[in-house]
Amino acid sequence: MSERIYVFKRFERFWHWSQAALIIFLMLTAFDIHGTYTIFGFEKAVAYHTTAAWTLIGLWVFAIFWHFTTGEWKQYIPTTEKVVAMMKYYLVGIFKHAPHPFRLTTLRKHNPLQRLAYLFILVCVGPLLWITGGLYLFYDKWAAWGLGGLSLEWVATGHTIGAFMMLAFLIAHVYLTTAGHTPTAHIKAMITGWEEVD
C-alpha cells in the first residue's frame, strides 16, 4: 500500500515551474540568436532572451534566500551512498520492476543521482552560463572594466557549450520524471507537492 508524503513546498513548486518555463524560453530564444532557426528573429530574440535571463536571476535571488533560510540547500549535498545502486536500478532494475533503491523523505527528496546531476548543473553548467551570459550582456563594457583582452568568440562559444549541456540535461530530466513510483508520480508531486511512495 502506498503512502503520500509532502515533498515540495509551495515556493519550491513555484520556483521549479517558473524556472522551467524560463529555461525553456531561454533555450528557444538562444538557438534563434545562435542562428539555428528563426522564430522571433535575432533582434527580438536577443531582447526576450535578455529579459528572461534577468527574470531568472531575480527568481534565483529569492530561491537562494529560500534555500538558506529553510536549510533546504542541504538537499544538494552530494553523496556516494547508493549511487551505484541507483545506476543499477536505471540500467536493469527498472525493467524488472525491482524496488526503487531509494526511498525519498522530506529530508532527502532527491535520489543520489539526482543530487549529483543537480550539483553538476549548479556548480558547472550554471556558472558557465551565468558568467559567459553576463559577459555577453555587457560586452560593450569590457574595455571599461579592464577586460578588453576577452574575445567575444570565446565567451560566445562557452555560452553555447553551456546551452547544449543544459538542453541535454533538460531532456534527461524530463524523461526521468516518469521514473517514479508510477510514471506520473513525480510530476504530480511537483504540481501538488505530495508524492506517492511505496
Next chain:
Amino acid sequence: MKVALALCCAGWLAASGPVRAEEAKPEAKPVKLTTTADHGKFKQLQKTFDSGPEVTKACLECHTEAAGQIHRTKHWKWEFLNPETKQTLGKKTVINNFCISIASNYASCTSCHVGYGWKDANFDFAKQENVDCLACHDTTGNYKKPPGFAGNPVTKDTEFPPGSGKIIKGIDLAKIAQKVGKSSRDTCGACHFNGGGGDGVKHGDMDSSLAAPTKDIDVHMDAEGLDFTCGTCHKTSSHDVAGSRYTPTAKDDKGVQVRGKAGSGNPATCVACHDNAPHKKEPRLNHHATKIACQTCHIPTYARGGIATKMTWDWSTAGKRDADGKHIVKKDAKGRITYESRKGDFTLAENVKPEYAWFNGNVQYTLLTDKIEKTEQRTQINKMGGSPSDGKSMIWPMKVFRGSQPYDPVNKSLITPHTAGNDDTGFWKNLDWDKAIPVGMQDSGAPYSGKFDFIKTEMSWPITHMVAPKDKALGCVECHARDGRLTGIQGVYLPARDNNRLVDTAGWAIVFLTLLGVIGHGTLRIVTARKH
C-alpha cells in the same frame, strides 16, 4: 434701414481700426535673410556680359581675394597630392572605369570645372578671371555650361555641334550675376549629382533626388525638415570645401567639433556633429560604432530617390553599328539606356544594397604609370586599404562599380582614349579605337604600343550620402544571420552568423544521443512492463 446702416458703419469703423493703427507704423522693409547685399544694385553687374571671365572680373572688383582662394583648391586644380601615398591624384590625373579620363577630352569634361576655357593641357591656371564664380553661386538655376565649350557658358544662340542643326540657347549672364548667393544643393548637384555623365550614374548616393529630398531619402537634407545644403556638412573655409574622396576619413575618433577647439578634423563626418557614442537608448550600438561606420547601418540602400545608378559598364562591346551603319542605342523597359555604340553595355539599379569592406581611409589608385596584369581577378582602379586589426579601419558600405575598359597589353598599362570631341578621332563620333587611343595617350604623355585589349576593372565608392531616418536604419538581422550583409567580413565574431562548428556538432550529437537514450530506455520500459 437707418439702423442697419448705422450698424454697418459701426462694424466698418471697428474693423478698420486696427488696420489704420498698422498703417501708422513705419513700413517694414522686406529683407533677404541669407545675404546683406543685393547684387542687383551693384553698378558693376548692370551691363551685358558676353563671356564668363567678364563676370568674374566684375566680381573681383569687390571680392578681391576670391580667385586666389579658389586657385588653391582641388575644385580649381583638379590635382591633389595624397600626403600618405605620395600619389598625384585629382581629376586631371586619375583614371576611372566610367568615362575613363579627361585627357584629350577637356572641352567636354571641363563643363564641370570651376573655371572658363580649359580646352587642352595648356590651360592657364594662374589667371584670376578664369575662375567661374557663377557655377557655385548661381541662385536662378539658369546658369549652364554645356559640354564641349571648355567650361564656358553660351551667351548667344549657338549651333552645336556645328552643322548639326541643334541650337543651344544663349543665357543672360547679367541676370544671373545680379542674383548670386550662397552655394546650394542645386549648384553642387549640377556637377556632383551628374558624375559619370548623367544623373546618379557614378556615386549612387548622390543624384538629383537630393535637390529637394524627402525625409526617407535623406534625413538631413529633407526639404521639409532639416533642409541641410551640401555645405552644412561640407563646410567651406576660404572657398576650400571639406571632405575628400582621395583621403576620406574612415574612422573619426575626435568626437564633436566644438567651435574654438584646436585640431583640423574633417567637419563633414557624422561624428563631427553626432559624437562617437550617439545611441543614448541602446548603448550596445555605441559599441557597434567602434568598428562599424555610421553609414553601414544608417544607409540601408543607395539610389533610393527613384534614379538608377550605373552598376557595370562594359566598354568592350562599344562600337557596334546597325545595318545602316548608324549608332545603336538600346533602352530597358523604364527607358534607361543599356547599350550605346559610343559606350558599350551598362547595367543600372535602384535601391541597391551596398557591399561592405574594412576601410581605413587609405586609397591607392591605379594610375596610367602603373603596370597592370590581366588575370582572373579584376584590376582595382582604387585599392581601398583596411583590415580588422589595423586599429584604423571601420566596416564601410561601398558601391563597387565593375567594368571592362581598354588597356595596353604590351606596355601593361591602362589607356586614356579620346572619347568626347567633334573630331575625326573622337571615339564617340567615329567609333574607332585605333584612332581614339593614340590621340588620348599622346595627350596623357604616355607610351602606346599600338595594341589594345579590354581588362576587367572595379572601383569602390564609399557610400556616405542618403542617410535614412533612424527607424529605417538596418535591423540587427540584416547582419546577424547566416547569410547576412556582412557574410564576407573577417575579424569579428558575429552572433547568429558565426559559430564554432566543433561545439555545434558535438553539442547536437550529445543532445541527440540523450534523446535517443531516453527514447530507448522508455521503449524498453514499456516493453518490459507488458511482459509483467
